[in-house]
Amino acid sequence: MSKGTYYLSTPIYYPSSKLHIGHTYTTVAADVLARIKRAQGYEVMFMTGTDEHGEKILNVAKGKGLEPKVYLDQVVSEIKDLWETMEISYDHFIRTTDEYHEKAVQEIFQRLYDKGDIYKGEYEGWYCTPCESFWTESQLKEGRCPDCGREVDKTKEETYFFRLSKYQDRLQKLLEETDFLLPRSRVNEMINNFIKPGLEDLSVSRTSFDWGIKVPFDDKHVIYVWIDALSNYITGLGYPEDKGGLYEKFWPADVHFVGKEIVRFHTIIWPAILMALDEPVPKRVFGHGWILLEGGKISKSKGNVVDPVVLIERYGVDALKYFLMREYTFGQDGLFTNEVLLNRLNSDLANDLGNLVSRTIAMIKKYNGGTIEKSDFVTSFDEGLKHLGTGTKEKVAAHIDEMAFSHGLEEIWKFVARTNKYIDETTPWIVAKDESRKAELRTILYNLAESIRIISGLINPFMPHTAEKIFKAFNMAEELKEWDATTTFGLLPDQTRVNDLEALFPRIDVAEELKYLNSLSQPQEEKIEFKEEVTIDDFDRLDLRVARIIGVEKHPKADRLLVIQLEVGNTRRQVVSGIAEHFEPEALIGRQVILVANLKPVKLRGIESQGMILAASHDKALKLLTADIESGTPVT
Numbered sequence: 071m072s073k074g075t076y077y078l079s080t081p082i083y084y085p086s087s088k089l090h091i092g093h094t095y096t097t098v099a100a101d102v103l104a105r106i107k108r109a110q111g112y113e114v115m116f117m118t119g120t121d122e123h124g125e126k127i128l129n130v131a132k133g134k135g136l137e138p139k140v141y142l143d144q145v146v147s148e149i150k151d152l153w154e155t156m157e158i159s160y161d162h163f164i165r166t167t168d169e170y171h172e173k174a175v176q177e178i179f180q181r182l183y184d185k186g187d188i189y190k191g192e193y194e195g196w197y198c199t200p201c202e203s204f205w206t207e208s209q210l211k212e213g214r215c216p217d218c219g220r221e222v223d224k225t226k227e228e229t230y231f232f233r234l235s236k237y238q239d240r241l242q243k244l245l246e247e248t249d250f251l252l253p254r255s256r257v258n259e260m261i262n263n264f265i266k267p268g269l270e271d272l273s274v275s276r277t278s279f280d281w282g283i284k285v286p287f288d289d290k291h292v293i294y295v296w297i298d299a300l301s302n303y304i305t306g307l308g309y310p311e312d313k314g315g316l317y318e319k320f321w322p323a324d325v326h327f328v329g330k331e332i333v334r335f336h337t338i339i340w341p342a343i344l345m346a347l348d349e350p351v352p353k354r355v356f357g358h359g360w361i362l363l364e365g366g367k368i369s370k371s372k373g374n375v376v377d378p379v380v381l382i383e384r385y386g387v388d389a390l391k392y393f394l395m396r397e398y399t400f401g402q403d404g405l406f407t408n409e410v411l412l413n414r415l416n417s418d419l420a421n422d423l424g425n426l427v428s429r430t431i432a433m434i435k436k437y438n439g440g441t442i443e444k445s446d447f448v449t450s451f452d453e454g455l456k457h458l459g460t461g462t463k464e465k466v467a468a469h470i471d472e473m474a475f476s477h478g479l480e481e482i483w484k485f486v487a488r489t490n491k492y493i494d495e496t497t498p499w500i501v502a503k504d505e506s507r508k509a510e511l512r513t514i515l516y517n518l519a520e521s522i523r524i525i526s527g528l529i530n531p532f533m534p535h536t537a538e539k540i541f542k543a544f545n546m547a548e549e550l551k552e553w554d555a556t557t558t559f560g561l562l563p564d565q566t567r568v569n570d571l572e573a574l575f576p577r578i579d580v581a582e583e584l585k586y587l588n589s590l591s592q593p594q595e596e597k598i599e600f601k602e603e604v605t606i607d608d609f610d611r612l613d614l615r616v617a618r619i620i621g622v623e624k625h626p627k628a629d630r631l632l633v634i635q636l637e638v639g640n641t642r643r644q645v646v647s648g649i650a651e652h653f654e655p656e657a658l659i660g661r662q663v664i665l666v667a668n669l670k671p672v673k674l675r676g677i678e679s680q681g682m683i684l685a686a687s688h689d690k691a692l693k694l695l696t697a698d699i700e701s702g703t704p705v706t
Contacts, residue, residue, distance in 0.1 A: 072111055072112065072113050073110060073111040073112050074112060074113070075112065075113045075114075075115065075319055075320050076104075076107045076112040076113070076114050076115070076324050077114075077115040077117075077307075077320040077321065077322075077323045077324050078100055078103055078104060078107075078114070078115075078116055078117075078323065078324055078325045078326075078327065079100070079116070079117045079118065079303055079323060079325075079326050079327065080096050080097050080100045080117075080118040080327050081096065081121075081326075081327070081328050081329065081332060082118070082119040082120055082121040082164065082166065082299060082302050083118075083119075083120055083121065083149065084120070084121050084124075084126070084127075085120045085121075085122060085127070085142060085145040085146055085149060086126050086127060086130050087130070087145075088145075088148060088377070089149055089152060089378075090377065090378070091361060091377070091378045091381075091394075091406070092329070092360065092361050094152075094156065094378040094390075094394065095358075095361055095394050095398070096327050096328075096329065096358065097118060097153065097156070097158055098156065098158070098390075098391050098394050098395065099327060099358070099394075099395065099400060099473070099475055100116060100118070100160075100327050101116070101156075101157075101158045101159055101160075102391075102395060102470075102475060102531050102532055103325070103470060103473075104116040104159055104160075104161075105159060105530070105531035105534070106467070106470050106531045106553070108159075109530070109531060109552070109553035109554075110467070110553060114161065115161050115162065115307070115316070115320045116159065116160045116161045116162075117160065117161065117162045117163075117164060117302075117303070117306050118153070118158070118160045118162075118163060118164075119162075119163050119164035119165055119166075119302060119306070120142070120145075120146055120149065120163075120164075120165050120166065121166055121295065121298075121299040121302075122138075122142050122146075122165055122166045122167045123166055123167070123281055123282040123283065123292070123295070123298055123299075124279075124281065124282065124295060125199055125276075125278070125279045125281070126199055126200060127141075127142065127281060128279055128281040129199070133687070138281050139167060142165075142167065146165060150163065152378065152379065155379065155382060155387060156378070156382070156387055156390075156391070157387060157534060157535065162306055164302050164305070164306040166283075166298055166299060166302060170305065171301075171302060171305045171306070172283045174301065174304075174305040174309060174310060174311070175283050175293055175297060175298050175301050175305065176283060176284070176285075176286040176293070177286075177310055177311075178297060178301055178305075178310065178343075178347065179274075179285060179286060179293055179297055180286050180287070181310075181347060182232065182297075182343070182346055182347070183230075183287070185346065186233075187232060187233045187236065187346045188230050188231065188232055188233070188274065189230065189231055189233070190228070190229075190230050190231075190288075191228075191229060191230075191231050191271075192226065192227070192228055192229065193225070193226070193227060193228075193229040193231075193273040194224070194225065194226040195224075195225060195273075196210060196222040196223070196224060196225070197222060197223050197224075197225040198215035198217070198218065198220060198222045199223070200215075200218055200220055201215055201217050201218050201220075203215070203217065204225075204273065205222060210222065217331065225278070227276070227277050227278055228277055228291075229273040229274070229275050229276065229277070229291070230273075230274055230275040230285065230288075230291060231271040231272060231273055231274065232271060232272045232274045232296070232297070232342075232343070232346075233271050233346075234269050234270065234271050234272040234338070234339065234342050235268070235269045235270060235271050236342075236346075237269075237341075237342040237345050237346070238265060238268070238269045240342075240345055241265060241269075241337075241338055241341060241342060241345075242261060242265050242266075244341060244351065245257050245260055245261055245265070245337065246261065249354060250337065250341075250351065250352070250353070250354060250355060251333070251337045251354075251355050251356075251357065252354060252355075252356050252357070252401070252472075252473065253356075253357070253401040255401075256330065256333050256337075256357045259333075260333065260334060260337055260338060264334060264338055265338070269338070272296060272339060273294065274293065274294050274296050274297050275288075275291035275292060275293055275294055276291065276292055276294050277290055277291055277292075277629065278629055278651070279292070279629070279630075280292055280629075282294070282298065283298055296335065296339050296343075297343065300335065300336070300339065300340045300343060301343070303323060303326065303340075303352070304317060304321060304349070307319075307320055307321055309321075309349075321349075321350065322350040322351060322352050322353055323352040323353065323354075324352075324353050324354065325352070325353065325354045325355070325356055325473075326352055326354070326355045326356070327356055327358065328355060328356070328357055328358070329357070329358060329360065330357045330358065330359055330360065331360075332357075333355065333357035336355045336357075337355050337357075340352075356400075356401070356473050357401070358400045358401055358473075359398070359399070359400070359401060359402040359403040359404065360403045360404075361398065361403075361404055361405075361406045362403055362404065362405050362406065363405075363406055363407075378390060380590065381411070385415060385578075386535070386575075387535060388532075388533035388534070388535045388536045389415050389419060389575065391532060391533060392414075392415075392418070392419060392479070392532060392533055393411055393414050393415060395475040395476060395479055395532055396414065396418065396475075396476055396479045396480075396483075397410065397411075397414055397476070398476060399474070399476050399477075400473050400474065400475050400476065401473070408583070408584055408587040408588065409580070409584060412578050412580045412583050412584065412587075413580065415575065415578060416577055416578050416580065418483060419574070419575035420573075420575040420576065420577040420578065421577070422483060422486050422487065422490065423483075423486055423525070423529075423536075423574065423575070424573055424574040424575040424576075425490070426486060426489055426490050426493075426518075426522065426525075427522055427540060427543070427571065427574055428571070428573055428574070429493065430493075430515070430518045430519060430522055431543060431568050431570075431571055433498055433499070433502075433515060433518075434515050434519065434568050435568065436502075437498065437502040437511060437515065438511070438512065438515055440567055440568055441565055441566070441567055441568075442515060442516055442519045442544075442562060442564075442565070442566040442567075442568065443512045443515075443516065443564055443565060444512065444516055444560075444564040445509045445510075445512035445513040445516065446509070446513075447509040447510045447512070447513040448513065449496055449510065449513060449514065451492055451495045451496055452513070452517060454488070455488060455489065455492050455517060455521060456517075456559040458484070458485055458488050459485050459488075459489075459520075459521055459524045459556075459559055460524070460556075460557050460558065460559050461557075462481050462482060462484070462485045462524070462528060462556070463528060463553070463554075463556045463557050464557070465478075465481040466478040466481050466482060466528060469481065475532075479532065482525065482528045482529060485521070485524070485525060485528075486525055489518065489521040489522070489525070492514075492517065492518065492521070493518065496514045498511060498514045498515065501514065516562070519544060519562055519566070519568070520559055520560060520561070520562050522540060522544065523540075523544060523546060523550060523561070523562055524556045524559070525540075526540035526541060526544075526546075526551075527550075527551055527552065527553060527555055527556040528553075528556050530551065530553070531553075536574055537551075539571060539574060540571075540574075542569060542571075543568060543569050543570075543571040544562070544566065544568055544569075545566055545567055545568070545569065546562075547563075550562065611668075612666060612668065613666070613667040613668035613704070614664055614665070614666060614667070614684075614704065614705035614706075615638050615639075615664070615665050615667045615701075615702060615703065615704060615705065616638075616662055616663075616664065616665075616697045616699050616700065616701050616702065616703045616705065617636040617637065617638045617643065617662070617663055617664070617665040617667075617683070617701055617702075618636065618637045618660065618661070618662050618663075618701040619634055619635070619636060619658050619659055619660060619661050619662075619663060620635050620636065620637050620659070620660075621634070621635035621659070622634050622635070622655035622656070622658045622659060623655060624650060624655065625646065625650070625674075625675060625677060627675045627676060628674075628675045629650060630648050630650050630651055631646055631647065631648055631650055631674060631675065632646070632647055632648075632649055632650045632653070632655060632658075633645075633646055633677055634646070634647055634658070634683070636663075636665060636683075637701050638665060638667060638701055638702050639700075639701060639702025640702070641702070643665065643667070643680045643681055644677075644678060644679065644680050645665070645679050645680060645681050645682060645683055646674040646675075646677050646678075646679035647679075647682070647683055649685065649692060649694075652691075652692040653694075661694065661696060662696050662697050662698060662699070662701060663683045663684070663694050663695065663696055663697075664683065664684040664695045664696070664697060664705055665681050665682070665683055665684075666681050666682045666683075666684070667681050668681075669681045669682050683695075
């Protein structure tokens with residue numbers, strides 16, 4: 071019988087490059103919660119996906135010589151492969167380039183505009199392209215982005231604003247009087263840092279790039295991330311066209327999982343948009359902490375990522391899942407090192423769980439011919455073992471409802487430790503030597519097998535692959551694997567046969583493994599791949615000339631293009647170049663650049679370009695190749 075519905079989500083990830091262990095952390099937590107809720111009898115909707123619009127995606131794709139959608143299809147395929155490798159049980163994967171999402175976002179924008187909550191104005195502020203974030207002067211750190219530490223650009227452009235300030239009082243009440251945001255420590259941060267200083271209306275469109283969803287009534291503008299990306303949580307349920315379907319069934323969301331760096335977006339901007347639409351806000355947003363390296367936060371922008379695939383290939387997916395959920399308190403930051411990982415895998419998985427299972431199977435085979443038999447004999451240690459085992463599930467469930475995954479696993483491992491202690495207390499290797507104690511031996515072995523059955527049922531949402539191996543080793547029927555079956559002791563049938571099982575988690579030589587893992591993190595020289603070789607005759611066909619820039623105008627039909635007038639000796643040339651986002655026109659006047667003078671002329675957005683000027687780019691920075699010599703001089 072269904073207990074009702076349960077809707078949870080991860081953020082939609084930004085596919086500017088491969089995902090790292092920080093994204094895996096969030097998604098594994100959501101997966102564990104989804105699996106437990108399904109096991110408890112809920113109809114679950116678990117949504118994840120990708121946020122695919124914006125200037126950064128456009129630049130990355132351009133740098134690879136690909137159209138944005140072609141680039142994105144490749145990266146999203148890799149993300150889905152990672153989630154398959156991680157055995158992530160999501161129900162729906164949304165892409166903001168999905169046609170239904172784009173149509174729904176336009177409808178949402180139109181409704182907000184018609185209501186008067188969106189209006190046209192002009193925005194001026196500091197913008198960080200890698201983070202795609204706007205910052206005020208006071209938020210900058212030493213003039214740089216407070217998140218990634220990179221340079222920011224002063225931006226001024228026409229924009230549409232969302233009346234965020236209109237919802238300030240309602241947002242403060244939501245945060246102060248409900249458990250909408252957890253952990254509670256994040257509530258004070260949102261109120262004191264953002265709401266009490268006064269919310270400003272929010273820029274929700276851009277004109278400086280066109281990779282995005284067009285504003286339905288003004289196609290010069292694209293809808294910015296706040297409305298585009300955040301709306302995925304309802305458009306993925308069919309909003310607004312199919313409000314009577316999945317949206318009515320699952321909304322409001324039971325919990326959004328987000329990293330603490332995007333809590334502001336999800337607890338101020340997102341609920342304000344929903345309030346403006348007259349829709350319910352999510353029941354809860356949980357802002358988890360960061361996994362930190364010794365150099366700080368793991369970040370694609372900083373380039374200090376840990377690849378989960380490497381760890382999975384080395385230690386297995388269940389080991390990585392266990393480590394992420396056990397090592398870190400979900401609402402707090404935690405430090406990742408290779409040594410912390412290896413020691414946790416050795417102590418908990420190899421020594422505690424793996425050793426318990428292998429010892430028990432070995433003793434059943436050695437002392438009882440591979441068969442589990444029930445007995446009426448009762449040892450003085452049985453009651454404590456059974457009481458702890460049958461009471462563990464409720465403790466785990468209570469912790470999971472508070473998103474305290476590490477505490478939930480801690481409760482399970484208390485029972486693992488108690489079962490290992492039961493072996494030491496009952497000494498089956500001594501009892502087996504005495505023929506008169508056969509009944510006692512059967513009880514001990516049965517209680518060990520039954521404890522392992524309960525443990526395997528409890529770890530199943532966290533480590534499904536490991537649980538399935540144990541299920542098969544003990545020939546468990548389907549009903550014995552169920553979550554609710556862990557509250558009853560004594561369900562394994564009499565005369566159950568056990569099967570051979572390879573070591574679940576072989577012990578790791580930490581010193582040797584550290585050498586290997588540390589070698590992977592050493593800086594590698596990037597191999598430069600050169601283009602196909604040419605002859606001197608091929609090169610000689612190019613006519614490279616020094617040219618002086620004497621005039622620059624913005625292209626009337628393309629924001630990224632500049633129309634440049636060049637003096638090449640006593641000749642004039644016109645070049646159309648896509649460098650507008652890197653240079654102001656007046657700053658280029660008088661510069662001596664290198665022109666490919668014999669390139670066949672082409673028309674770019676209706677204006678003829680007679681050649682090409684040379685430039686070099688690295689990490690989003692672009693520099694023109696220049697020469698301090700008389701214009702018209704050949705470059706040889």
